[in-house]
Amino acid sequence: MLLRPLTFHSPRTTIEAAKLQATLGEARILAGGTFLLNSLKLMKRKGSKTPSHVISLRKIEELKGVAIKEDKLIIRAMTIINDLFDSPLLKDNTAILRTVCKNISTNPIRNMATVGGNLTCRYTWTEMGCVMVALEANMHFIDQDGKEEIVQAEDFFKNAAKSDKILSHVSIPIDKSATTVYRRVKKSANVDIPLLAVCIQTHLQNKKFTRTRVTVNNATAFAQRDRKLEDYLNTQSSHVKLGTDALDHLDTEIYDKRSDDYKKHMFRISIKNAIQEIVEKTK
Ligand SMILES: Cc1cc2nc3c(=O)[nH]c(=O)nc-3n(C[C@H](O)[C@H](O)[C@H](O)COP(=O)(O)OP(=O)(O)OC[C@H]3O[C@@H](n4cnc5c(N)ncnc54)[C@H](O)[C@@H]3O)c2cc1C
Incomplete structure (x- = not known):
């Protein structure tokens, strides 16, 4: 099923994406697309109004990849589930993420879906949230002025996973004990x-x-x-x-x-x- 006509935005930086989100009003964020594209088609089938703007994060290189900074594992929002699975940086307590990734759905979904999308798409059943809370992760959001807001994963889910900002990454304390x-x-x-x-x-x-x-x-x-x-x-x-x-x-x-x-x-x-x-x- 084709989507209704919409304007596709493809910013190159996180701040640019946050600005578009703040100014366009009825816009949706596109990460891997496994949730959003289904939901846009479903809305069309039901005859509901669909958003007229989509902001893709796919060309924002700073939102991709896994790194270690000081004593924390950094997973950037646009990291694909299968890429996280392959990361050699998953060690100690964060090695559990390999088990989580390999159990998510099927390989085609794991090749498209992102960690950020899994955490923020507001399906109650997606799995990363549960693990991030256990691992004492923080979630880092960026607003249109480039200001960072850090929210504990536990608080984010207590607040029903709501945010109007761009998730840039999660940081997880590496815990050898x-x-x-x-x-x-x-x-x-x-x-x-x-x-x-x-x-x-x-x-x-x-x-x-x-x-x-x-x-x-x-x-x-x-x-x-x-x-x-x-x-x-x-x-x-x-x-x-x-x-x-x-x-x-x-x-x-x-x-x-x-x-x-x-x-x-x-x-x-x-x-x-x-x-x-x-x-x-x-x-
Ligand atoms: C058939 C099927 C089976 C699935 N099985 C599982 C499973 O077994 N386990 C599981 O955990 N999940 C499962 N999922 C869910 C899947 O993991 C999610 O669809 C996926 O994680 C969403 O990620 P995405 O990158 O595709 O997000 P998208 O569909 O691109 O985006 C969805 C929404 O997330 C928000 N968003 C995404 N990225 C950001 C960001 N950086 N900042 C702010 N907001 C953002 C936006 O609101 C966006 O509209 C399944 C999905 C499908 C379709």
């Missing part, structure tokens, strides 16, 4: 989108869990932390039954609200197995 695990369950065999995702990052001190973050994507709300489970785990030492015992300490509001029995069950299996993986690592 962290243990990080990830579980996700796919929704259907055909179109692979996640039913749920769980990411746990902890710091084991003499087998004791400390500074634990449990982040959950239940696919119906944006990524959030299970602080009740975190508090419980932070009183515990690693032991064989910990995965099972932890299930009595879930904030059930997160897992059970709007979940059917299968999803509730899969949450418990995923959390139990994620904790068991950490326990195994302490042996």
